[in-house]
Amino acid sequence: MSAKYPNIQDLRAAGITALQDALGIYDATEFLRLWRGTPGSDCVKRRKEQPERNLEEMVEDIMLLQEASEMFQRKKAAEQHATR
Secondary structure, eight states, X not given: OOTTSOSHHHHHHHHHHHHHHHHOHHHHHHHXXXXXXXXXXXXXXXXXXXXXXXXXXXXXXXXXXXXXXXXXXXXXXXXXXXXX
């Protein structure tokens, strides 16, 4: 651990700040909510346990994620417009 983050709480706070800067507070909160629901905390172990995927499967997943993101953004914009 770097001297900049002498303890785990400072490191966590810096990570949350970075998430908020990158995603905005609403999306960072949603990301953390979803992340807390994932089973286990060992991401490397979980990733290694996943079956190998080919490029076509990865591209399909990326397209699905883009569609979901667009739907989420439209929903958020509609909610903001409805509250005005």
